[in-house]
Amino acid sequence: MGDDSSEEIVGPLLSTFQGVQREVQHHVNDGVYKFLFALPQQERAEERGTDGKVIGSFAFVDPHGEEVSLTFDAGSYGYLPQSAHLPQSPVDTLEVQQARQNFLASYQRVAEYLDDLHSDEDSDSDESSEESLEDLFGESSEEDSDEDSDEDEDKK
Known part of the structure; x- marks a missing residue:
């Protein structure tokens, strides 16, 4: 604005403005x-x-x-x-609480699996480890595996 007090103010003023x-x-x-x-x-x-x-x-x-x-x-x-202008925290709905519980339960299962895997250095084979992972996350169907391999063939 400078020192020129005759400059015109453009736009709305603060509601509390009573002078500089x-x-x-x-x-x-x-x-x-x-x-x-x-x-x-x-x-x-x-x-x-x-x-x-x-x-x-x-x-x-x-x-x-x-x-x-x-x-x-x-x-x-x-x-x-x-301030009324700050974002508000999201509401912690039942869906959010359930998703958090599911995530934490899965995380705990994986942590326990990894602890067991590291403590059992005499594992039989990689196949037994895969079976344990399938138990953790649910079995994958053979159809899914076939579809993945068909997609890989198409890319070549």
Whole structure:
């Protein structure tokens, strides 16, 4: 925008805009600071206390003319933003819970199989290992094997 105060603002203003503002305070030795700025289409405020905790907020008008705002709290526990504009966690439906349980059960079976395989160094043959894998994942039909070999022949 420059120093020319006669420049025209294009687009919607923030609903909280009451004029251009700028405020900065800081204490050099204790790490405490506070600042604020407000422009027609964006604003930000932040402060840090002696305990190191930082709280703040910001807002802006996005390219679609929508106002976006966010507040945050940051400390030893991390950065915790809050806003209606942040994505929400998906709902943990019964289908998702069942899929998670099925995956974990399969994972556990494979982990146990691999543990048994490594602990039994005297395995009879590779064929016995294949049978164990088929037991884990279900038997493959001979038709599937025939179809795969027909596809391989076609590729040649």
